[in-house]
Amino acid sequence: MLELLVASLSLALAFFALLDGWYLVRVPCAVLRARLLQPRVRDLLAEQRYAGRVLPSDLDLLLHMNNARYLREADVARAAHLTRCGVLGALRDLNAHTVLAASCARYRRSLRLFEPFEVHTRLQGWDDRAFYLEARFVSLRDGFVCALLRFRQHVLGTSPDRVVQHLCKRRVEPPELPEDLKHWISYNETSSQLLRAESGLSDRKDQ
16 A cells, blocks of 8 residues: 555656646646536637636745746646637537637736736637637736736638538628737748748748
8 A cells, every 4th residue: 555655656756847737737627627527608709718826836036826837827828728629529510620820919007916816818800710819917906907818729620611611600801800910920931931931931821
């Protein structure tokens, strides 16, 4: 019995020491919770909220939430969001998947130790290759938007149009993208062209 306990503790220690253990646990848990315990969201463009709190493990040397933690929390919230609105299920039905192709973050105010917050995630639209999502970190102390993150979620194996059509059982025109999002998309395309030219791969597209 003691040997089994020691072996289990050793495996747990190795899991968290060698791998990003909490991340690998939290994302599947968020997906299962969204699938089994939360109601389905029928409106693809509806905002969804995911609650969080700044923990000691989230802090940097300045004692506020590390900038990398925003991306991690947004990952968890985004996985739950895409599950509840049915996008992940539709991708599975179509034998397709999605990968993060680009992201950007704007930090407006620090989140402090034990400060409660919500991640407000919404789908802003899509084009022929990707979904575009926004995540806002809102402090529950005063409602201030502490950070705004934007994501390009590239679809592989099918197209965003087919995913939406599978969900809605009809053809749906994508909404008009906000002007600032269009500028960000243009920046990404220009950056890709420059990097392809530097690499001698001017005819090859990014993911």
